Amino acid sequence: MRYTKTLIASCLVAGSSLAMAEIEWLDTQSNDLRADRLTTDTGAIPASMHQESAAINFAWNAEQASTARRPGVGPTETGTTPMVESQQYWMDVTGTELARGVELPLTAPGAVVRISALDNDSGLELDPDKLVLEFNGRPVSAEFGPGHVSTGVELRREGMPVPEATLAFRLTDRIGAGTLTVSHEGVRGSLPLVINVHEPESAWTATLALERHNYLAGQPLDFEFELGDGRRSIEAHSIQAVLASPDASETWPIESTRGNGLTMAAAPLADIDRPAPGLYEAHVYVEGEYRGQTIRRDLTLAFNVAPAIAQFSGEVERGRSDGLAVVLGIDSAVSGRYQVNADVMGTNARGELELLGFVQSANVLEAGSGQIELALDSDMVRASGLQAPFEVRNLQLLDQGRMYLLEDRQQALRIMR
Amino acid sequence: MLRTAKAALGIALLLTFGSVWSATGVAFVHGTGHQTDALNDYWTTSNVNSIRQGLSNSGNYVVINCDFEQYMWDAQAAGCLADQLHSFITSHGITDLVVLTHSNGGNVMRWIMSNPTWDSRYPLIIERLRWVNALAPSSLGTPLADAVMQGNVFEASLGWLLGYQNDAVRMQQTSWMAHYNSTWLMGTSGRPSLPKGFWNVVGSDVHANVFNGASYCGGYSYQAGLAVTQWWLDSCSDGFLECSSQNGAGSLWFYDHWVTDRGRKLSHHQSRRDCFDLDIILRNDL
Numbered sequence: 183m184r185y186t187k188t189l190i191a192s193c194l195v196a197g198s199s200l201a202m203a204e205i206e207w208l209d210t211q212s213n214d215l216r217a218d219r220l221t222t223d224t225g226a227i228p229a230s231m232h233q234e235s236a237a238i239n240f241a242w243n244a245e246q247a248s249t250a251r252r253p254g255v256g257p258t259e260t261g262t263t264p265m266v267e268s269q270q271y272w273m274d275v276t277g278t279e280l281a282r283g284v285e286l287p288l289t290a291p292g293a294v295v296r297i298s299a300l301d302n303d304s305g306l307e308l309d310p311d312k313l314v315l316e317f318n319g320r321p322v323s324a325e326f327g328p329g330h331v332s333t334g335v336e337l338r339r340e341g342m343p344v345p346e347a348t349l350a351f352r353l354t355d356r357i358g359a360g361t362l363t364v365s366h367e368g369v370r371g372s373l374p375l376v377i378n379v380h381e382p383e384s385a386w387t388a389t390l391a392l393e394r395h396n397y398l399a400g401q402p403l404d405f406e407f408e409l410g411d412g413r414r415s416i417e418a419h420s421i422q423a424v425l426a427s428p429d430a431s432e433t434w435p436i437e438s439t440r441g442n443g444l445t446m447a448a449a450p451l452a453d454i455d456r457p458a459p460g461l462y463e464a465h466v467y468v469e470g471e472y473r474g475q476t477i478r479r480d481l482t483l484a485f486n487v488a489p490a491i492a493q494f495s496g497e498v499e500r501g502r503s504d505g506l507a508v509v510l511g512i513d514s515a516v517s518g519r520y521q522v523n524a525d526v527m528g529t530n531a532r533g534e535l536e537l538l539g540f541v542q543s544a545n546v547l548e549a550g551s552g553q554i555e556l557a558l559d560s561d562m563v564r565a566s567g568l569q570a571p572f573e574v575r576n577l578q579l580l581d582q583g584r585m586y587l588l589e590d591r592q593q594a595l596r597i598m599r
Numbered sequence: 600m601l602r603t604a605k606a607a608l609g610i611a612l613l614l615t616f617g618s619v620w621s622a623t624g625v626a627f628v629h630g631t632g633h634q635t636d637a638l639n640d641y642w643t644t645s646n647v648n649s650i651r652q653g654l655s656n657s658g659n660y661v662v663i664n665c666d667f668e669q670y671m672w673d674a675q676a677a678g679c680l681a682d683q684l685h686s687f688i689t690s691h692g693i694t695d696l697v698v699l700t701h702s703n704g705g706n707v708m709r710w711i712m713s714n715p716t717w718d719s720r721y722p723l724i725i726e727r728l729r730w731v732n733a734l735a736p737s738s739l740g741t742p743l744a745d746a747v748m749q750g751n752v753f754e755a756s757l758g759w760l761l762g763y764q765n766d767a768v769r770m771q772q773t774s775w776m777a778h779y780n781s782t783w784l785m786g787t788s789g790r791p792s793l794p795k796g797f798w799n800v801v802g803s804d805v806h807a808n809v810f811n812g813a814s815y816c817g818g819y820s821y822q823a824g825l826a827v828t829q830w831w832l833d834s835c836s837d838g839f840l841e842c843s844s845q846n847g848a849g850s851l852w853f854y855d856h857w858v859t860d861r862g863r864k865l866s867h868h869q870s871r872r873d874c875f876d877l878d879i880i881l882r883n884d885l
Contacts, residue, residue: 238715257738260787296746342828
């Protein structure tokens with residue numbers, strides 16, 4: 183009798199395991215994005231801006247975009263992590279300072295210098311004939327020749343949205359590494375101006391990078407920073423770094439550590455009273471010196487920070503739609519329109535996983551437990567010639583109405599049959 | 600007997616309604632700016648009229664007028680574009696839509712193609728879309744947008760971060776486009792492909808020489824100005840965008856000099872004009 187009970191129990195467990203194993207979650211990867219727990223501070227979450235209320239599911243074949251024409255080379259290879267390089271810097275000056283002369287350190291010939299009023303409607307007129315230049319203390323000609331000087335009106339006509347009160351010029355190859363002093367008389371004393379120095383021919387480049395494009399509030403930010411000329415890296419003698427909120431009304435200091443390190447213990451969230459679309463920006467201003475020559479560079483790196491307002495609950499079941507469909511449980515702290523993206527792989531005749539297609543689904547969910555179904559119709563699955571086991575990869579949970587990426591799992595689900 | 604009758608009926612239906620079933624249309628989607636008369640102010644009538652000659656019904660075209668000074672997902676940008684495309688498709692019975700975009704118009708169109716669940720009008724637009732011919736799209740942003748963000752964050756108030764540029768300029772900074780390409784847009788390297796083709800036409804240089812005939816198509820003064828903006832760009836650029844950005848999403852269709860008259864190169868201004876037979880190439884593609 184006891185033997186029979188044990189056998190029945192074993193069969194039940196085995197049957198249950200089989201049912202559960204029909205779809206299983208795969209192990210998380212080290213660079214997945216996922217909150218430990220959802221935020222309880224829901225009062226600090228901005229209202230959702232979504233306008234659509236219908237549930238929408240859309241799937242497409244991986245080769246759909248390249249049919250009918252033979253694709254040429256592309257798209258351009260880009261990195262998967264955020265990284266910026268800079269060969270330029272900016273200086274804020276006043277009219278008085280510009281009349282007196284502003285010193286600009288240069289590291290290479292062919293520098294491009296732009297002087298602009300900070301305000302779009304300053305009424306200022308900058309005149310190439312009033313520019314006075316000195317290089318390493320001796321006067322140099324400001325006769326740039328045709329095509330080497332341009333005004334704000336000309337640049338704006340080409341779609342470069344500088345203020346009309348702008349003068350841009352390119353230095354000749356005779357002016358290389360050293361100090362350029364720029365002055366221009368007749369500018370109102372307190373008028374704010376900005377000078378942008380771009381050195382396209384310089385080997386000295388500053389780079390700033392992060393591990394990912396999206397963070398959850400509270401996660402540490404560890405920036406990689408380097409100042410070098412391709413042959414050597416030097417330690418900057420001055421680094422200033424701040425993080426600015428999307429509406430630029432708040433800033434937080436980024437700590438500079440030994441060896442050009444830049445770090446922030448916990449990614450902050452902007453004030454809910456000033457909701458603004460856009461991205462957080464890390465601004466880094468660096469100055470170094472090599473063999474007596476000053477090197478200045480500015481960097482701006484954009485990324486996003488989201489509060490942990492929703493995540494996959496771990497519940498998953500087969501969907502009700504024909505074809506290949508799964509229903510994913512989602513826990514959310516606030517209502518909103520949530521979007522799920524996924525890559526779907528299938529098994530080919532050789533037993534190897536192959537990309538079947540992409541699927542995206544979105545729906546409005548109330549706070550609490552909800553579900554979103556991802557579905558590929560049976561025609562699409564049949565046409566692919568791929569069979570089980572299937573895998574779901576690059577599974578993402580996004581908030582459409584607040585533009586947050588909330589969870590990102592490189593390997594997510596295995597669907598056995 | 601029944602099979603023969605069915606076949607005959609099928610052929611009759613095809614002959615009767617064939618043109619309706621495959622109604623081809625073309626849409627012209629402008630770049631950054633708030634357009635109210637893009638036909639005259641952005642594309643020029645001669646260019647649009649030349650291209651639409653390729654349609655079997657040359658009335659099946661629409662010139663989009665939206666506010667692309669906003670972020671691409673904004674109701675006045677992608678929302679407006681979806682509204683005008685959806686209306687064009689349904690009112691003209693378009694079943695085969697070719698979209699021509701220029702510059703930032705490519706980003707707004709790519710937003711719709713990448714986010715079909717954002718708006719219930721998007722799936723129909725994607726379904727009817729044959730492909731997008733993206734003329735000089737700013738898929739990876741432009742260093743010019745980086746350069747014009749005013750001021751030094753440590754020396755002045757932060758007002759310049761927002762106050763002096765519109766949202767479309769902020770969005771087309773290279774670092775910002777890298778973010779949106781990684782998270783919200785499809786079709787760039789390492790990201791899911793788009794649901795329909797996004798074919799890039801890449802402009803690779805600016806001629807600004809008074810003795811060079813190529814400098815005059817579209818207006819010499821524009822060419823001279825674009826030669827100046829090239830100071831901020833790498834050696835392969837159309838005066839506003841680097842070639843790498845123009846081929847940053849989707850697939851390369853062609854570089855200008857591969858197919859244009861006498862191998863001319865297209866500046867950013869010329870890729871929205873009937874210069875060097877570009878209009879004929881686009882017309883023959885319909």
